[in-house]
Amino acid sequence: MLNLKKIILGAICVVVFTGAIFGVKYLISIQKYKEIIKEIKISSVDLSKVSNGTYTGSCDALAVAATVSVTVKDNKIVKITILKHKNEKGKPAEIITGKVIKAQSLQVDTVTGATNSSKVILKSIENALNSGKS
Template identity: 45%
Template sequence: MKNWLKAINVAVIIAAIFGGIFLRDLNSYRQMIEGITFSKVDIGVVPDGTYNGEYDAGMIYARVSVVVKDGEITTIKLLEHKNGRGAAAEKIINEMVRMQTIDVDAVSGATNSSKVIKKAVDNALPGSIQK
């Protein structure tokens, strides 16, 4: 019986430690998402080229390639997207190309992934604020 209680106590302690680590990481992730800011990059003055950018918010990560030609975004490729349940946000790329701006609405149900993808695109463009 004593061994049983010791095993339960050890399991509770381990669960508490992992729970604390998870809550710390979750809080850090939330702060990163809330702290995302976007640059006001004028696409019209960005030189032609292919630009790579990424943003890592811990639980969500995106890496993109952005092609600019004649002052327009012609292509955005999502090279990597660690997203949890935010895969729906990947369609935001088409909207950014269509609207020629990063300032598009987030995908409902995938708001945080949308913000991370948008920030990766922002980071790819010359003249952006890398934050």
């Protein structure tokens, strides 16, 4: 009976210790995610310096990531395709591509309730456009 109690107590200690390790790792990753999102700054891109073509860009903020394809013709963004979008609740942010095309600018409002995904998608578009500069 005493051995059974020791075994159960030992098992409980292992479970609590393992849970604590995973909990700490989770909290650290959430903190890193918040820092990455906070550091994302969307810059203007001079479309007159972007050559005609299709360019790929991405941004990874751990919990949220995106890869996009951006097509430019005659110094205008004519098409943006989201190739990959890892998101939490940020699926609604995908409409931001239409806002960018309409405004021909990255300086558009983020989608309420999907701000972090909006920022990651915008940064992906910026990275794609910057890769097409001549």
